[in-house]
Amino acid sequence: MIPAQFDYIAPTTLDEAVALLSQHADDAKVLAGGHSLIPAMKLRLAQPQLLVDIGRIKGLSYIREEGGQIRIGAMTTHYQIESSARLREICPLLPEAAGQIGDVQVRNKGTIGGSLAHSDPAADWPAAALALDAELRAVSSKGERGIKAADFFVDLFTTALEQGEILSEIRIPIPKARTGQAYLKAAQPASGFAVVGVAVSLVRDAAGKCEAAAVGITGVASKAYRAAAVEKALAGASLDEKMIAAAAAHATDGIDANGDLYASAQYRKHLAAVYARRAITAASR
Amino acid sequence: MAEKYVGQRVKRTEDPRLIQGLGHYVDDIKLADMLHVAFLRSMYAHARITSIDTSEALHAPGVVAVYTGQDVSSKIGQVPCGAALPDLKVPDHRVLATDKVYFVGHPIAAVVATDRYAARDAIDLIIVDYEELPAVIDVEGAASNSTVIHEHFGDNIAYKLTAGEGDIEAALASADHVVKQRLVHQRLAPIAMEPRGVLARYLPGEKELTLWSSTQIPHLMRTQVAIMLGIPENKLRVIAPEVGGGFGSKLNVYAEEALLGWIAMQLARPVKWIETRRENIQATIHGRGQVGYIEIGCKNDGTITGLRYNVFADMGAYHQLLTPAIPTLTGLMLSGCYKIPAIQMNTTAVFTNKMATDAYRGAGRPEATHVIERAMDMVAAKLKMDPVEVRRRNFPTPEEFPFKTATGLFYDSGNYVGALDKALEMADYSKLRKDQAAARKDGKIIGVGVSTYVEICAIGPSAATPAGGWESATVRVEPTGKVTVLTGASPHGQGQETSFAQIAADALGVDLNDIAVVHGDTAIVQYGIGTFGSRATAVGGTALVLALEELTKKATRFAAHLLEAEPESLQFEDGKFSTDGKSVSIQEVALAAHLARNIPADMDPGLSATRFFEPKNFTFPFGTHIVVSEIDRDTGDVKLTKYVAVDDCGKVINPMLVEGQIHGGIVQSIGQALYEELVYDDQGQLVTGTLMDYAVPKAAMIPWLELDRTETPSPVNPLGVKGVGEAGTIGATPAIVNSIVDALSPFGITHLDMPLRPELLWKIVNNAG
Numbered sequence A: 001m002i003p004a005q006f007d008y009i010a011p012t013t014l015d016e017a018v019a020l021l022s023q024h025a026d027d028a029k030v031l032a033g034g035h036s037l038i039p040a041m042k043l044r045l046a047q048p049q050l051l052v053d054i055g056r057i058k059g060l061s062y063i064r065e066e067g068g069q070i071r072i073g074a075m076t077t078h079y080q081i082e083s084s085a086r087l088r089e090i091c092p093l094l095p096e097a098a099g100q101i102g103d104v105q106v107r108n109k110g111t112i113g114g115s116l117a118h119s120d121p122a123a124d125w126p127a128a129a130l131a132l133d134a135e136l137r138a139v140s141s142k143g144e145r146g147i148k149a150a151d152f153f154v155d156l157f158t159t160a161l162e163q164g165e166i167l168s169e170i171r172i173p174i175p176k177a178r179t180g181q182a183y184l185k186a187a188q189p190a191s192g193f194a195v196v197g198v199a200v201s202l203v204r205d206a207a208g209k210c211e212a213a214a215v216g217i218t219g220v221a222s223k224a225y226r227a228a229a230v231e232k233a234l235a236g237a238s239l240d241e242k243m244i245a246a247a248a249a250h251a252t253d254g255i256d257a258n259g260d261l262y263a264s265a266q267y268r269k270h271l272a273a274v275y276a277r278r279a280i281t282a283a284s285r
Numbered sequence B: 001m002a003e004k005y006v007g008q009r010v011k012r013t014e015d016p017r018l019i020q021g022l023g024h025y026v027d028d029i030k031l032a033d034m035l036h037v038a039f040l041r042s043m044y045a046h047a048r049i050t051s052i053d054t055s056e057a058l059h060a061p062g063v064v065a066v067y068t069g070q071d072v073s074s075k076i077g078q079v080p081c082g083a084a085l086p087d088l089k090v091p092d093h094r095v096l097a098t099d100k101v102y103f104v105g106h107p108i109a110a111v112v113a114t115d116r117y118a119a120r121d122a123i124d125l126i127i128v129d130y131e132e133l134p135a136v137i138d139v140e141g142a143a144s145n146s147t148v149i150h151e152h153f154g155d156n157i158a159y160k161l162t163a164g165e166g167d168i169e170a171a172l173a174s175a176d177h178v179v180k181q182r183l184v185h186q187r188l189a190p191i192a193m194e195p196r197g198v199l200a201r202y203l204p205g206e207k208e209l210t211l212w213s214s215t216q217i218p219h220l221m222r223t224q225v226a227i228m229l230g231i232p233e234n235k236l237r238v239i240a241p242e243v244g245g246g247f248g249s250k251l252n253v254y255a256e257e258a259l260l261g262w263i264a265m266q267l268a269r270p271v272k273w274i275e276t277r278r279e280n281i282q283a284t285i286h287g288r289g290q291v292g293y294i295e296i297g298c299k300n301d302g303t304i305t306g307l308r309y310n311v312f313a314d315m316g317a318y319h320q321l322l323t324p325a326i327p328t329l330t331g332l333m334l335s336g337c338y339k340i341p342a343i344q345m346n347t348t349a350v351f352t353n354k355m356a357t358d359a360y361r362g363a364g365r366p367e368a369t370h371v372i373e374r375a376m377d378m379v380a381a382k383l384k385m386d387p388v389e390v391r392r393r394n395f396p397t398p399e400e401f402p403f404k405t406a407t408g409l410f411y412d413s414g415n416y417v418g419a420l421d422k423a424l425e426m427a428d429y430s431k432l433r434k435d436q437a438a439a440r441k442d443g444k445i446i447g448v449g450v451s452t453y454v455e456i457c458a459i460g461p462s463a464a465t466p467a468g469g470w471e472s473a474t475v476r477v478e479p480t481g482k483v484t485v486l487t488g489a490s491p492h493g494q495g496q497e498t499s500f501a502q503i504a505a506d507a508l509g510v511d512l513n514d515i516a517v518v519h520g521d522t523a524i525v526q527y528g529i530g531t532f533g534s535r536a537t538a539v540g541g542t543a544l545v546l547a548l549e550e551l552t553k554k555a556t557r558f559a560a561h562l563l564e565a566e567p568e569s570l571q572f573e574d575g576k577f578s579t580d581g582k583s584v585s586i587q588e589v590a591l592a593a594h595l596a597r598n599i600p601a602d603m604d605p606g607l608s609a610t611r612f613f614e615p616k617n618f619t620f621p622f623g624t625h626i627v628v629s630e631i632d633r634d635t636g637d638v639k640l641t642k643y644v645a646v647d648d649c650g651k652v653i654n655p656m657l658v659e660g661q662i663h664g665g666i667v668q669s670i671g672q673a674l675y676e677e678l679v680y681d682d683q684g685q686l687v688t689g690t691l692m693d694y695a696v697p698k699a700a701m702i703p704w705l706e707l708d709r710t711e712t713p714s715p716v717n718p719l720g721v722k723g724v725g726e727a728g729t730i731g732a733t734p735a736i737v738n739s740i741v742d743a744l745s746p747f748g749i750t751h752l753d754m755p756l757r758p759e760l761l762w763k764i765v766n767n768a769g
């Protein structure tokens, strides 16, 4: 619980930060809120030689609307998102998910960018990012690019970010009218992380039927995923109890579920269906 | 004694400094030139050490010294075991492993460096060659396991013991039914908020060693560490500064404490070690760890005829201070609050490749209470009786006290029916049962659980304890009139700085703020035993009462002399001695006694008194806890929807402190019932070695606790107090489990082992195998 030796630099611009990263390549790691990285360093699971703290860079922490999108700076804390009245109005899934992360201290320090870049298989943000069709903007010394959430999570603690890339912004299409959303989670009692977390964003047509649904699920497998079979079953369906349950039953179709001391694979799969049902029900209210 | 403070909800005088971060724990104490220690600990549960190479570590930056078992084993004595039992096997317990390691976390080497980080870095440079051995993990199988941990013992049995009175065979034979059940008390980690920590300083000129340690027992530690280091006890000073919780885990003498002292003496520089949370979970004592078999006999009317409990008790790899004694406390308390004519406990205590178990809040009594309270529910289920009725039928009446049990105890006082009835009324029990029946019709899974418990406190008569069961107190009125109380009990979060000040302020008629309660420093405070076994107020508080009485007597004689009156004619009220319209305050008396210009010829100057209290018996607090639980059919999640507790801890000095103790105890019980379990895999790896895996309950997991009390004074001490530090962990666990088992009774469930994780309950409800 005592980290190995490391150096620390806190650049004040994104350009400096990416320059540092390309200069130090393998040896450097970005430090955001530190609430995943520092615990890993204390256990010596991570031993970076240099921490590039991006917390002093101005202009990485914001929530704004632009070009039909919600744009959230990577350094925006969970708490800032949780407490945004505007987001609660236009995209309630974000504050709802944020409010279920860890405890107040964690939410005050941890950032959405850090969580997404970390890609913990039990983290909450990946499910939300998937369900919201987020685009993740990555900046490096070579320039800037966008990565679709669906392509971003590669595996356990592995993302599509390349060496030297910093996640700078999360872009989310502003949800259409008649969108319903929910995030529900079964929290592991020790860590608070998701045993199962289900993010739902669905659009209803004028008659109240489901026009389209996006369902992101975390905690179950080695990475968060879109529950395509659930989405398919929901598309065009009337959102009654039976239909919802039938759709939710596909929550883990084709998924290799994790099992551990707290929850076996079988139980996790079952929970995924239950939470999917509950989250779809909540979103369709 | 006018009771201005005693009985009042006086706010803890400790808290302002603690909540402002102004308290001083071991880690807050920094000495010039201080070095830091880190330990290399075994990654294997059981292995032979074939070689250790420390050369690279020794040359690492900042490293001052590296010590291994070879360096110290002939220099430092054994880690002490204070428990004495017939034919007890006590393994050789060195401060560092020598040829073998016995559990994950077993200390192998100590690195001393200029800072914590350098010390920790150098740990990775020590090269140990291990020859891995099979690990003995299963408690029931340990006795017959062909792998023997301490080879010269021949097997893994630490001791076998049969206890109890009455003809158990006849008692069970005479029963209409005998209910049998296997039952597991899982291993738990005490998880004090502040982990252990030691700072040692040696002054070579004065030949004085000072140890600051986060401990519950500074004086006992002084004696033991002096013996381990072979230094004069009067040259060792132990200071327990602010201690951030212990729960029994700091009622011990650990290898690290002696070792730090020894290192400070070698290097003549202060050395500090602060335990990490990972070390805390691996290598600070664990609690519970029993697997037992219950046989309980009952008549058709619910009368209990006898109880047998055959138990395998997990000692871990070594004995710490009280390890083997813990199951004996289970044996003593098996009768619960019932008249049971015959009780037998057969203990097989075994060594396993795990950290030692020892006293964790409740220490053997939660196990006993769980056994008897689960057994009473199983009897009720068998007889289709209400669990409350079965309990009621077997209670002794208040007139039957002192009540003798078949475990050899005399319960001091009790009114079990009183506490039960009060709790039933608070919970509206008959309505709960009606609501439950209605809810079941609606498909809900709801249970009501009751536990009526009794526990043993105020430990204890010296004859029944390994190192003295008395306690000490000194009271001084200083020349300026301020009052100093020195208590040998070493409170560490319980709030005796407040409650003892309340007692003293009332006795002397002085302001609460004029009293300082000093504890935890062997150079300042007279020898004392410490705080554990819910003893500090019942034993230490009584010593204080005795000292206050003696001091008041002395003061009366001084005052009579000053007022030129007979001592008998004096009234002492509100801090003033008066007679015939003349008066003198206790502060004036104290000054006159110190100046000694005009005192009786046969009296010594100054105003102080020291007294010791040796209790004649233990005390036996009791109570009733009632829990309503609801299980989510879809997920198996448990919600505790109602929690009612009526506890009787005798007379109450400060209701707020009592409530705080009950709250904390119930929370730890909820932890045991629903969440907590130390899991070692087959290789002896600790799977739940961090707080990311080991689930300590958080505030949001705790229901609203409706508390009340009955007050049955103890005849054992003049305060009438019993003790309350452990009641919550003793009474609550079975109430929670009983409630969940009750909820699942329609599914044919009569017993479940803790922790009651959702998956287990979901499987039962959904028959998913």
Ligand SMILES: Cc1cc2nc3c(=O)[nH]c(=O)nc-3n(C[C@H](O)[C@H](O)[C@H](O)COP(=O)(O)OP(=O)(O)OC[C@H]3O[C@@H](n4cnc5c(N)ncnc54)[C@H](O)[C@@H]3O)c2cc1C
Pocket (backbone or CB within 6 Å): A029, A030, A031, A032, A033, A034, A035, A036, A037, A038, A039, A054, A074, A075, A100, A101, A102, A103, A106, A109, A110, A111, A112, A113, A114, A115, A116, A117, A118, A120, A122, A123, A124, A125, A161, A165, A166, A167, A168, A191, A192, A193, A194
């Ligand atoms: C007690 C506790 C409970 C928690 N509970 C939960 C929970 O319930 N749910 C949950 O989802 N999470 C939980 N977390 C994790 C928390 O949300 C973290 O804040 C989050 O996972 C990481 O964000 P961070 O800003 O702290 O990132 P850091 O820890 O600073 O970084 C994490 C990783 O991402 C990299 N990184 C960070 N920012 C960027 C960036 N902009 N570009 C590229 N790489 C970057 C870092 O190099 C590092 O590898 C918990 C954490 C703790 C300590």
